[in-house]
Amino acid sequence: GNILFATDEDDVPALERRIQGALQDSLGIAGGTILRELAELRALLDSDPFPGLTHGRGTYLTVTFLKDGATAPAQLPEQPDPLTRVVGYDAPARAFLAVIDNSTPGQTPDFMAWLERTYGKDITTRTWLTVQRIVTRLEA
Numbered sequence: 001g002n003i004l005f006a007t008d009e010d011d012v013p014a015l016e017r018r019i020q021g022a023l024q025d026s027l028g029i030a031g032g033t034i035l036r037e038l039a040e041l042r043a044l045l046d047s048d049p050f051p052g053l054t055h056g057r058g059t060y061l062t063v064t065f066l067k068d069g070a071t072a073p074a075q076l077p078e079q080p081d082p083l084t085r086v087v088g089y090d091a092p093a094r095a096f097l098a099v100i101d102n103s104t105p106g107q108t109p110d111f112m113a114w115l116e117r118t119y120g121k122d123i124t125t126r127t128w129l130t131v132q133r134i135v136t137r138l139e140a
Helices: 012-027 038-046 111-119 128-139
Strands: 059-066 084-090 095-101 123-127
Touching: 038 128, 059 111, 059 128, 095 111, 111 123, 123 128
Parallel strands: none
Antiparallel strands: 059 095, 059 123, 084 095
C-alpha cells in the first residue's frame, strides 16, 4: 500500500527502519518500507519518461523504486523479458521505468522476477497512474 505523510525528519534510511518496525510491531506487516519525497516524485513526473504513452489494461507503465542505499545499475539491462521494454532508470528517484505488455492473455512478464533476483526484495513497483495520483494528493 501507499502511506502519505509529512515530516521534518531527513534521515530517510532511519525513518524507513522506524516506520517498518512500527508496522511490524503494531500490525504484523512484514516487508520493506520505501520512502520517496514529494520533490523526487514531482521531478520524476516532470521528466515525462513515457511520452505519448498511456497506462491501460494492455500496456502497463511501471515505476520500480529501489530502497535507499541500493546500488544503481551501471547500465540498463538488456531487455530481460520479451513482454517488457525498459525505458530507463531515473537516478534521483532511484527507480526503473518500464512498459509491460499485458495484451496477450496467459502470458506473464518475467520483469518483476528479474528485478527481484537482481536487486532483492527491497523494491516496490507502482503503476505510473498510481505515482501520478500520489503526487496529486501530496500537492493538494
